[in-house]
Amino acid sequence: MDKSLSKEPMLEMFIFENLQLLEQLEQTILAHEKERCLENAVINEIFRIMHTIKGSAAMMMYDSISSLAHAIEDLFFYIREFHPDEMDYSKICDIVLDGIDFIKNEIGKLEEDQEADGDSSPFVENIEQYLLLIKEASANSNLINEAAARPAGLQKKFYISTSKSPPTENIKRYHALIYFTPGCEMENIRAFNLVHKLKDQADQIDYLPADIIENNDSVEFIRENGFAVIFTTHLQQEAINELFMKEAFIDSLDLRVMEDEEWEIEQLRARNQIILEEEPSVSNNEVREIGANLHSGSTRQSLISVNVDKLDRLMDMVGELVISETMVAFNPDLMTATKLENFHKATRQHRKIINEMQDLVMSIRMVPLSMTFRKMNRVVRDMSKKLKKNVEMVIIGEETEVDKNIIEHLSDPIMHLIRNAIDHGIESPEKRASLGKSPAARVYLEAKNEGGDVYIIIRDDGAGLNKDKILERARARGLMQKPDSNLSDGEIYSTILLPGFSTCEEISEFSGRGVGMDVVHKNIEEVGGAVLVDSTPGQGTTITMKIPLTLAIINGMRVKVGNSIYILPITSIKESFKAKPDNIIVDPDGNEMLMVRGECYPVLRLHQKFRIESALKEIAEGIIVIVQNDSGSICLLVDALLGEQQVVVKALPKFIGKIAGISACTLLADGRACLIIDVANLIILAKVK
Amino acid sequence: MKSVLIVDDAMFMRYTLRKILEKNGFMVVGEAENGLLGVQKYGELLPDIVTMDITMPELNGIGAVQLIKQINPRAKIVMISAMGQEQLVREAILAGASNFLVKPFSEERFIEVLNSI
Amino acid sequence: MSEILDEAVLQEEDTQKGKFLTFLVGKEEYGIEIKYVTEIIGGIQAITEIPDVPEYVKGIINLRGKIIPVMDVNLRFNKEARDYNDRTCIIVIDIDELSVGLIVDNVAEVISIADADIVPPPDVRSGFHNRYIKGIGKIGSEVKLILDCQRLLSTEELENLDYIN
Incomplete structure (x- = not known):
């Protein structure tokens, strides 16, 4: 949509939707490739997806994408209409998959804020050549069928007008020459639309070029020479003028009343005089059938797509709700109250609802692995x-x-x-x-x-x-x-x-x-x-x-280090205890270690690591927490353990960047921000040392 | 303010059309992602104008035009087509579509068509 | 012309143009463009300290569920640490989707300074060496130092120095 609309959200939508479509298409192709045959439904699906991509890409002016999608669409249009026998399914799948890859790659560039500057013309040529090949192959083997299939639908809808009565008194004959707005496209169909509308008001309609229906190349003629219509009507000139000018995309109109002799000449010039005949392309039976479907179609599950950021925000807010609930339930002002039975009952109910909400929000964030697997x-x-x-x-x-x-x-x-x-x-x-x-x-x-x-x-x-x-x-x-x-x-x-x-x-x-x-x-x-x-x-x-299952919530142990509180992920804690002075070893470099059941672990004083003032002097005064992961175990020395808590994991602000030994942060029940310890990182640091 | 129903299977197109319409003082009263839902929503909302894609699952734009015309013979429907769909656009006109656009089109063109019907 | 979504923003920017929030750090009065300011928090709440960051990064705070870093502007200018009191404020600014709290001594007022009254800072050679000042605004006889927020928040130094060891 050229420059007139804000591109950002449109681009986002374009990327999102088309990637989804391409993914779907890829799966469909892979699922059917082995069967060596493409069902009608599959052909239709490929056709439709390519058509959608073509349209969207054209609107965004991504010509290389839209022309490639167009070429694939054409190929499948042919396959759908003519069911050629001579088809190499593996080749067709390759063509579509290559096309998918190209478009995905272009969209990838768009995602990275780059230009979609890839050249799809080799693909387009390849597809066109292949289309020619199967056309030729089936023309040879199936000449008659194809010839019969093609023009059948077209001609029977029209007949050539035979009755040409001359105009009477209050009925006049008009000649109109119309030029359409340049670039409005499908001028022949626009001309057809005009004629179709004129039909309610006028008779004996003839026009030039006469082949607007059969021949799409007639657009060239219309663009050059304009579209000429001759008709008889009882309407006055102004009324007709108005009728035409009301139409969209009419650049100029030359309308005049014709004399009888002139009419004869024009009649000769317009070789084919064609009058439209009403013939709906879907029979009434079909329409009724579709109408019946209409009601059954309404029960399908409705889905919406939601920005992940919004889910993250929702998650945060539920986290805050949990915190504020605690602040209400244990509000110091309640200390002075004497009878709180009803209050406690109400807060229990409150808490229950919040917990359910938290579970629900979590479940919204969960997605099945199927897409990842099918890729x-x-x-x-x-x-x-x-x-x-x-x-x-x-x-x-x-x-x-x-x-x-x-x-x-x-x-x-x-x-x-x-x-x-x-x-x-x-x-x-x-x-x-x-x-x-x-x-x-x-x-x-x-x-x-x-x-x-x-x-x-x-x-x-x-x-x-x-x-x-x-x-x-x-x-x-x-x-x-x-x-x-x-x-x-x-x-x-x-x-x-x-x-x-x-x-x-x-x-x-x-x-x-x-x-x-x-x-x-x-x-x-x-x-x-x-x-x-x-x-x-x-x-x-x-x-x-x-x-x-999730990264968003972890079970944490609150540990006290000096006057600060940190969170240790419960999954990494092996055990905790007060160390006995006998088991503490100090090597000649001053590195402290602890013997636990015959194994020796390095000791990391967290207050030293994080440069926090602490009253702790001896290891035996504090609490030892053994943490472990795949690459090993170490002992962390903290001042005290404060208790377990589920915490909502939040990333550290970008401004702070990565901090050694800290993985993320969270909020405590009192609303204070608190850091989560990166155990894996501490173990690696201890090993390097 | 004229009310508009957008029928298109491409989310991108629905979004784009909605933005243009809202910017130009139209009221988008509904969106539908296939012809069947489009007809259904037409019946519920009776909008002044419908923008109708042609190639859609369940029921294509032409079938939808026919059904909408059964609900309201005076319904105003603009077809959103693409190059190569001449035959289908013609069928849509026969079925009662008021006018059509060919992708890619500009905002001005789109609004011009809507104002002309 | 991407009006649809930007219109509101543009309008807002229009009314904010030429407006500055002024505040005190030490004896100097500074100004920052009002468009960057999202919030002013009176008083200093609990700041959670973070290890291994420059001294001027005081830590993180919880601003209604959002965790934002706070920096002491005084320390950022390499001046001596000052105690916080009840006039100390945190000005929350938002630049390029980055929210940061600035600890300042006192928030003064919102003023308008015309473009013509803003002059570039004097040359380093003339003894002026605060690289975070992008201009000097004159209001009558008073002078306000206009801060370059981008530069204030630039983390080059954070990345260049190896704070891990």
């Missing part, structure tokens, strides 16, 4: 095609829901793991055959709920991991210090998650490059999850990602 169909398709491996993906539990913020972190790791599985795990069909395995390999992508966590499992029936090779590589890169005998299989396999580890000798297009697995690990750890690797040689590899 992987494409990955599997492209890779197996390219690597000439026969791979089938089995999706289990795609309806499992995860918080919106977490899902964003899952797509890349899952994609990477699936690529790895197909690239490195799964053997070539020949090798599989020689091993007595089914030539069609399988990759399972599974999600399930267990406790408060979601498990995402990627399992293949390929060759499995080579333990010796992993060990060798890990030692060569200095990633493994322990002696072999102390290593469990799990520990060995898990080293593939470490940065700088890659078992693939050559760098393939799809995976490898030495990064990858550690990125998987990092991404999952970022959302508070964990990755487990298991493998059986010759039978396959299973990678399990354990992910929390």
